[in-house]
Amino acid sequence: MSLNQLHSVEQTTVDQKPHNQDRQETASVVTAEAEPRPTRGLRKFGSIGLILFYVFSKLKYLGLILQIGKFKTFFSMLISIWAYAMLWGWSFAAGFVMLIFIHEMGHVLALRMMGIPASAPMFIPFVGAHIVMKKMPKDAFVEAVGAYGGPLLGTLGAIGCVGIGMATGNLFWYALASSGFLLNLFNLLPISPLDGGRIIGVISPKLWVLGLLGAGWLFYLTWSPIIALILLLGSYQIYKSFKTSKTERAQYYNVSLGKRIGVGVAFLFLLAVTSIGMVVMHGPLQGI
Numbered sequence: 058m059s060l061n062q063l064h065s066v067e068q069t070t071v072d073q074k075p076h077n078q079d080r081q082e083t084a085s086v087v088t089a090e091a092e093p094r095p096t097r098g099l100r101k102f103g104s105i106g107l108i109l110f111y112v113f114s115k116l117k118y119l120g121l122i123l124q125i126g127k128f129k130t131f132f133s134m135l136i137s138i139w140a141y142a143m144l145w146g147w148s149f150a151a152g153f154v155m156l157i158f159i160h161e162m163g164h165v166l167a168l169r170m171m172g173i174p175a176s177a178p179m180f181i182p183f184v185g186a187h188i189v190m191k192k193m194p195k196d197a198f199v200e201a202v203g204a205y206g207g208p209l210l211g212t213l214g215a216i217g218c219v220g221i222g223m224a225t226g227n228l229f230w231y232a233l234a235s236s237g238f239l240l241n242l243f244n245l246l247p248i249s250p251l252d253g254g255r256i257i258g259v260i261s262p263k264l265w266v267l268g269l270l271g272a273g274w275l276f277y278l279t280w281s282p283i284i285a286l287i288l289l290l291g292s293y294q295i296y297k298s299f300k301t302s303k304t305e306r307a308q309y310y311n312v313s314l315g316k317r318i319g320v321g322v323a324f325l326f327l328l329a330v331t332s333i334g335m336v337v338m339h340g341p342l343q344g345i
Contacts, residue, residue: 133180134158140182152218152233154180156240160211161186167206171199184283197259198312201320204255205327208241212331215241219334222341231341238334245328248272249294251287259312259320262298265291 134154141150161178165188168175174191181187194200215237222230245253248268257264269291276284298306 129179130177137180137182148229149233152229153236156211156214156218156233156237157186159214160207160241160244161188163206163208163210164188164203165206166210168203170206171202173199173203175203196308196312197310198316198320201256201259204252205320205323208244208252208327208331211237211241211244212327212334215331215334219338228341231338235335235338235342238331238338242328242331242335245324245331246271246275248287248291250290253324254291254294256320256324259310260317262295262306262310265295265298269295 137154137157138147138150141153144150145153157180158178165175165177168190171194173194176189176191178186178188190203194203215234218230218234218237222228222234244251245256246268247257247264248254248271249258249262249265251268254265254268257268269288272284272288272291275281276288
């Protein structure tokens with residue numbers, strides 16, 4: 058099996074501020090996933106997936122279809138596995154979708170731990186996964202914890218793949234682990250709506266500008282349509298944040314210094330683990 062470096066995304070979009078509750082009672086979270094470096098075919102499928110996501114999200118067809126029955130998560134996972142299998146084969150596609158599922162369940166568990174009911178994830182091929190929060194976070198700290206749960210559990214899933222690879226000597230698991238590390242590392246990019254942006258927002262939303270520059274650099278390298286979407290959403294989120302009244306913004310980001318430091322340390326720790334994981338996996342996979 059060949060594995061190139063990955064370029065695109067698990068992103069999380071959410072209208073996160075409590076002052077929007079009068080306009081929206083539920084919040085949708087969309088997570089985009091990392092994929093092996095694009096060939097022409099992958100760029101084509103990524104563009105198609107982005108267009109389908111836009112159309113379905115506007116017309117709400119996809120949500121209506123996938124919410125029918127008790128097995129919406131299972132069926133949407135099967136559809137995603139089938140789609141990725143056309144590019145990477147069934148085994149890798151199934152493992153990759155499972156890593157996305159683990160990441161998403163990290164969000165679900167963290168949100169529920171903070172008292173926010175959250176649905177099971179649904180998957181959108183070549184775009185990501187989708188969960189629904191039944192109420193908005195009360196402040197930036199709760200939002201940060203919910204965002205942190207995804208890359209935390211997702212990174213543990215990638216480490217699990219490393220363990221299986223060491224036990225079996227099968228390089229397939231190292232390739233899957235490399236995908237998992239990059240999947241979660243990308244999502245730590247400090248730009249909203251990615252997880253990293255929602256995590257560091259508790260420190261200062263001004264840091265989103267750094268994430269915006271990073272996303273712009275990645276877009277220049279990959280010309281990924283999904284990264285272009287992240288740039289647009291991130292720019293809008295920054296604009297909307299600074300258009301909010303100082304009173305509302307101060308209330309939402311009124312978090313103790315201890316919590317800010319704790320979130321910052323946890324963020325840097327996970328950033329280091331995922332980065333080291335990528336470097337370590339490069340060795341066994343070199344030359345494949």
